[in-house]
Amino acid sequence: MDVTIHSSFLPHNDPEAALGFYRDLLGFEVRMNVKYGEMSWITVGPPNQPDTAIVLTPVAATPGLTDDERRTINEMMAKGTYAGVNLATKDLDALFAKLQAGNAEVVQEPVEQPYGVRDCSFRDPAGNLLRIQELR
Amino acid sequence: MCLSLTVAARQHLRELVLLRRVRDRIDREESLDVEALARGLGLTAGDFARRFRLAYGQSPHGYQRAARAVRAVRNREAPAGTPKVA
Numbered sequence: 001m002d003v004t005i006h007s008s009f010l011p012h013n014d015p016e017a018a019l020g021f022y023r024d025l026l027g028f029e030v031r032m033n034v035k036y037g038e039m040s041w042i043t044v045g046p047p048n049q050p051d052t053a054i055v056l057t058p059v060a061a062t063p064g065l066t067d068d069e070r071r072t073i074n075e076m077m078a079k080g081t082y083a084g085v086n087l088a089t090k091d092l093d094a095l096f097a098k099l100q101a102g103n104a105e106v107v108q109e110p111v112e113q114p115y116g117v118r119d120c121s122f123r124d125p126a127g128n129l130l131r132i133q134e135l136r
Numbered sequence: 137m138c139l140s141l142t143v144a145a146r147q148h149l150r151e152l153v154l155l156r157r158v159r160d161r162i163d164r165e166e167s168l169d170v171e172a173l174a175r176g177l178g179l180t181a182g183d184f185a186r187r188f189r190l191a192y193g194q195s196p197h198g199y200q201r202a203a204r205a206v207r208a209v210r211n212r213e214a215p216a217g218t219p220k221v222a
Contacts (some may be wrong), residue, residue: 078152107160114211
């Protein structure tokens with residue numbers, strides 16, 4: 001069997017803010033932007049990794065949720081307990097500096113973790129946690 | 137999406153975002169100064185602790201203890217170089 005991870009999902013609640021972060025700040029390319037009413041599904045990914053993508057999804061706005069579930073998802077996103085992703089880069093310090101200069105919400109500056117990884121973390125505009133570790 | 141939320145709901149979500157930033161700070165700092173964290177939000181210590189508990193299910197100190205315990209287990213059991221969950 002030859003299976004790869006093709007795309008995964010992160011919630012967003014503001015397409016312009018999501019594009020400002022993933023495209024303009026992180027440097028991801030926008031591979032698709034599907035709109036329906038107020039909702040946008042935005043497929044983004046790193047230029048050097050064409051086969052893997054993140055689909056930024058308007059989770060709380062999609063049909064099939066009760067009002068309570070919608071409220072809970074919005075609250076968990078705001079609280080920062082809903083979703084996240086781990087990224088990696090060779091030059092952690094340069095990426096950290098770029099995101100910080102772009103006023104991204106810093107969670108943790110680059111540190112050596114006890115388990116042998118050097119990483120930093122940010123929140124994206126929707127409250128998702130992005131851990132970024134150094135490739136070495 | 138956001139446009140359809142009531143003013144009160146938007147205000148509630150904004151407060152949760154502020155509490156999230158405090159919680160992230162608790163996660164990264166060694167000490168926990170509830171008075172200082174409350175001042176940063178323009179709240180009394182008691183009011184801050186009450187709102188934190190409503191949002192996260194436990195007091196700031198309780199949260200910090202629980203989060204540290206989870207991190208300690210994760211750090212002990214994770215082989216070096218393995219990608220970590222948040």
